Amino acid sequence: MPCRLLALLCLFLASPLAAQPASPVSPPIPDMDNRMAACAGCHGEYGRSQRETYYPSIAGKPAGYLYEQLLNFRAGRRHQTQMQQMLTPLSTDYMREMAAYYAGQTAARHPSDADALDPAAAARGEQLALHGDAALDVPACRDCHGAGLRGGGPYVPGLVGLRREYIEAQLGGWQSGARSALAPDCMATIAQRLSGEDMAAVAGWIAAQPVQPKAAGETEIGPLPMNCGAVR
Amino acid sequence: MMRLTRWLVGLCGVALIMAAAAFLPRLWPDVGMPQVADTHPDTGDAALIERGRYLARAGNCIGCHTGPGGEPYAGGRRIETPFGDLYTTNLTPDAASGLGTWTAADFWRAMHHGRSRDGRLLYPAFPYPDYTQVSRADSDAIYVFLQSLEPVAADTPPHALRFPYNTQLALRIWRGLFFEPGEFRAAPDKSDAWNRGAYLVEGLGHCGACHTARGRLGQTLASADYGGGRIPGLRWTAPALSGASPMSAARAEELKTLLATGVSRRNVTSGPMAEVVFHSLQYLREADIAAMVEYLRQLPPTSPTLDGPAGLRVPPSQAKRLLKQGRALYVDHCESCHGEDGLGEPRRYPALAGNALVTANATSNVIRSVLEGGFGPSTAGNPRPYGMPPYAHQFSAQQTAAVISYIRQAWGNEASAVSPLDINR
The missing domain is CATH 1.10.760 (Cytochrome Bc1 Complex; Chain D, domain 2)
Structure with missing residues (x-):
């Protein structure tokens, strides 16, 4: 019995998510709200994007994920000139602190996304998000993005609090190749199996979910249903 | 008549050949590889x-x-x-x-x-x-x-x-x-600090690569030494480093802090200069920064008009409307950081009153700053810089021109209004 426990533990430690260092924990930085005014211009105060549909909310996303994206933007692996220019003169230490700051904020649903779907689309969206579609060989969103869709680890983004149009645009980006990740590129594979209606349905359903308070340990994610190159 | 023409053509030909012959020695020594002795420095030292x-x-x-x-x-x-x-x-x-x-x-x-x-x-x-x-x-x-x-x-x-x-x-x-290979020669009548500064600024620092205007063939213009220049390939202008009058001791202190940390009481480095501070200047010894400033503050004056092309002229009636609109936008979007008096906050938000970047003849830097925003550099002296939000997606060209026109003329600033047509050029 102890042997089996040990084997399980080994398995867990060997899993790619467990191999990542824990999210960086830093003491609060004084005046961070004002230091981040440049980010708030697009991503909203406290990272809750209210006005700009295509600028995502970043509040409450996993710190490791946000930090990784900052590195990706600065290196041009994610393409956005504005983000790249912003980050060019910043240290990685500061970028970690920025990521931790936004991870510590609370996500919020945008009021206009609350009930924008018709019932059939909402049902389809819920099915994809919570159960997936075996016929299409598409896993449920929550299998990777967590039960509360908050993401986890350095590589899985949270989805709660994102605007419907933003999620739909990102899915379209994965499908067309405008967004990509290391091979095997899970999100590209999944997006290519979805129709336009499916994308709209699942984006609408996710955006309509009220944001619950974060539960402890919620951003620890189990083994993934697919082999994803981005989750190293 | 025919003979005269032929004679003239011949004369021109001879003149051309003579000119080429005079130029050839400039080309010729360059043809062979310069012979250079190997010094065999110790790569394990x-x-x-x-x-x-x-x-x-x-x-x-x-x-x-x-x-x-x-x-x-x-x-x-x-x-x-x-x-x-x-x-x-x-x-x-x-x-x-x-x-x-x-x-x-x-x-x-x-x-x-x-x-x-x-x-x-x-x-x-x-x-x-x-x-x-x-x-x-x-x-x-x-x-x-x-x-x-x-x-x-x-x-x-x-x-x-x-x-x-x-x-x-x-x-x-x-x-x-x-181009001619050169050699740094110390000026015996100048201090050691000045000479060290000159060596760093003129040599490794290659400050003139951006801060001196370039001619049509990309050469830096000796006549425009440190009078400012457009940065090739980037839509930024490097401001003049030489002023009309020698730099005061107080300003020299400000400049040292700015170069070493990216931020000072009234200023923040932005754009390409933020990168220079981030990658290079923050690592230099205090004495070397001081030496560079010592050299820079004694640069001979150049004409300030060399810092780049001026924008389009704005008719007075349009300027008046822009200023009114710009003032309202300033109150709504800028004042909370840059202040009602345009003085900003030391080491956080740059002062706009008396800011040479704001009032420069070349408006490209102030336009870039408003449209693109950005952070100052993270440095040992200022690890967590404040940042300016980009306004490209919030302001129309008209609004951008208005707010810039306003800050160029408020608080005693005296610079021309900016045309909306200049914003996206």
Whole structure:
């Protein structure tokens, strides 16, 4: 019995998510709200994007994920000139602190996304998000993005609090190749199996979910249903 | 009549040949490879490696010789020029793609003579017209440092220059006209600090590469030394470093803090200069920063109109409307940081009142700042800089012009209004 426990533990430690260092924990930085005014211009105060549909909310996303994206933007692996220019003169230490700051904020649903779907689309969206579609060989969103869709680890983004149009645009980006990740590129594979209606349905359903308070340990994610190159 | 024409043509021909003959000696000494003795510096000397690391910082080699997301010093960054794009080379000691097979003499030939190991003439986007002032001892130290790096296999993408700029002949002519290997000579009547500053500013610092205006062929104009210039390939203007009057002691102190930390009581570095502070200047010793400022504050004055082209003229009636609209926008969007008095907050938000970037004849920097925002650099002295939000997606061209026109004329600033047509040029 102890042997089996040990084997399980080994398995867990060997899993790619467990191999990542824990999210960086830093003491609060004084005046961070004002230091981040440049980010708030697009991503909203406290990272809750209210006005700009295509600028995502970043509040409450996993710190490791946000930090990784900052590195990706600065290196041009994610393409956005504005983000790249912003980050060019910043240290990685500061970028970690920025990521931790936004991870510590609370996500919020945008009021206009609350009930924008018709019932059939909402049902389809819920099915994809919570159960997936075996016929299409598409896993449920929550299998990777967590039960509360908050993401986890350095590589899985949270989805709660994102605007419907933003999620739909990102899915379209994965499908067309405008967004990509290391091979095997899970999100590209999944997006290519979805129709336009499916994308709209699942984006609408996710955006309509009220944001619950974060539960402890919620951003620890189990083994993934697919082999994803981005989750190293 | 016929005879006279023929005679004139002949005379012109002779004059041309004579002119060419006079120019040839300028080209000729350049043809053969300059003979350079090898000094065989000790590549295992830890102190020499550290000295080289420091000097490489002073030269900001890493700034250009690192591609986006790439390994430091492994090259691959695209450099836009008016003649096409260049890609920076791999300086790590990889034998196939880097400097692995280079000797200290080869490296000196590049730094001092602008020639590659195989004799190819180098493009002056590699600032050898400035680096030629660097001493052999310093060049050797940088060489030893670069050889101490982990080799990275990274091929340089081929340059994408237009004809005829992509030919060695074009480079040969350019060098005949504008380049001569130089040597830094200390001025005996100046202080040690001034001389050290001059060596750093003119040589490794290559400040003039941006802060001096360039001619049609990309040469820096000696007549415009540090009078400011448009940065090739970027929509930024490097402001004049030479003022109409010598810099006060108080301003010199401000400048030292600005160069060392990226932020000072009234100013913040932005755009390409934020990168220079981030990669290079923050690592320099206090005495070297002080020396550079000592040299800069005594630069002979140049005409301030050389800092770039002025914008379109705005008719007075339109200017009046812009100012009114700009004032309202300022109150709503800018005042909470930059203040009602335009004085900002020390080390956080730059002052706009009396800010030369705001009132510069060339409006490109203030336009870029409003449209793109940005952070100052993270430095040891200011690790967590404040940032300015971009307004490109919030303001129309009209609104951008209005708010800029307002800050150029508020609080005693006296600069022209900015036309909405200038915003997206």
